[in-house]
Amino acid sequence: MKTLLGVGLIGAGSVARGIHVPTLGRLADYFKVVHIADADPLVGAMLAERTGAAFSESFRELLADDAVHVVAVCSPDGVHAEHVVAACAAGKQAVLCEKPLATSREEAMQITEAARISGTHIVVGAMHVYDPAWVDVSPECGSLRHEAAVIRSSIVLPFNDRYEAWSTESSAQSSSTAPLLTTPEQRAARLRKRILALSIHDLPLVRSFSPDWRDVEVSAAGLIDPVGYFVALRCGDRVVQVLGSFRDHWRPHWEFEVLARTSSLTIEFPPSYVHAGSGTAVLREGGRTRSFGDSPRNGYENEWLHLHNLVSRDAAPTTEDLDVIADDLSFAVLVADRAADLVASGS
């Protein structure tokens, strides 16, 4: 018999409304939303009423609720670390933290240390890591991992509100107008933030094909119109393209690609907020081509099911589990920082 876990959501914004609540609704045999906390009582109470959950303006009240077994951190990026560490300190069994887990390696280390002490499992909501296309193809990429030459993460999407409207019903709009950028430092900060918000989905995949991932040298980086960025870098002996772009067009492209002399991998992922099943992966090795994915499950469901499995196995998180989380965040921060440094220098 499955254990029904009570979920507390910290933050009731678009990610909670359009991603996690619909996903948890499909996994009602595993989870029940029991508590929602948001500093904005209008937004938070509305979502709490819809889900039949309790509401608090303070996340500490949510953490004090014994009905909350696991916590979903959907708050602004800058307070993720504070909320995850607090959930660990409150003795919660698991935390699903929306990406990015933190905004610096130091914060990531604080989180893993807190999780080690409390025995709290940590799952980062980077859905492509859990997408069936990636989960199925990844173990088959042994030779490609050895010979990978070029890694390409290319994300070109319509603005999120196009998909939010299809994933939930909401009167609250999360869109905002970005301030004008006038200095290299402002552009650098914008670039860093966008990499940690969008490309961070795929950077764990990039890292998995980059054995020397700590050896990062960025050769080019910049912002592109209307809302986007690019980075070209060397990572060990791999060369890497990282691209993210939003524009007012209906056609999405979310591609992850690895090219090598005798093999290649191409994955096409669905856009964020879309609950349409998995991506599709094509692995070519010599004359042999295999396809993976095309599953009715998507990464959002799988990350929650993964969390449920972690809790159900009744064992503390392993050092390896926590190191992977810290290293994924460290790599993303490294790429974002080096790219931002280049932009700030005016190069």
Added chain:
Amino acid sequence: MSPLSVAAGGAGTDASVQAAIATLPVSFRLTTGTADVQVVDGGVADWTSTAETAARCGARGVLILRPGLADPKEVRTLGALTAALRIPVVLAETWASNPALPPFATEQSAGRAVLVESVATLDASVEQTLLAQVRLLRSALSATVIVDTVVHTDSGYVITGGLLRGGRREPLILVGARTDRGQVAARVRRLTSTGESSISVYDGDIARPARARCADMLGERGLPLIYESGFRSSWRALAQLLLSGTGRGDDLSTFADDIEVSGMADDDHSSHRTGIKGS
């Protein structure tokens, strides 16, 4: 009219020439010895010299199959010579000769692109792959590539730069990789703020049609599939130039320009650790 006689350019070209000529029996026939048309293997280092010799020895036309990197000065010298002799020279290129490219180029919107992205895999060196990719962009988008930064190894590269179209610069990212057993293919995607166009092309030897699509806010349209190989298209172009007597094509001039753009060959990439070229 009787078919133009063709002398194949040696072992490196025979199969491709025979395959294309077999589908153009009215225009061409293979022969040995002196011929109207001389085929030059562009994969050998001194292909410009071979072509020059052919022009001086009375060839009415020259087709250069898979032209590789060469000294741009020698390419321009060849162009000047063949222009003076009114001998048409046609380059049969892996991707740039695809017959779907001219109609794709005319479909491009006038607005500035927010990004042009291209990915290429070729069974050749990264330098040759980049040259073929730059040539593809010229044909597909009627544009000239500007390279700002290069990060590369012996097996692949990422390049950032721009695309000059109609006096305007559009942001450009190129990715390329060497493949020994994989698919020879290249893709180009041009994104505007409210639309996009894309094309995928394959090996010039096969008649697999390019996939060309143009999208606006209302939907997407696929351009007609053309089941003709890029190399056959080059042969047809040469036949038209010879029959019309309109002189030479201008391939050599732009080819020399594009060799200079693809200057990664000048970089020391013997170690992938040093394979970074910055602006």
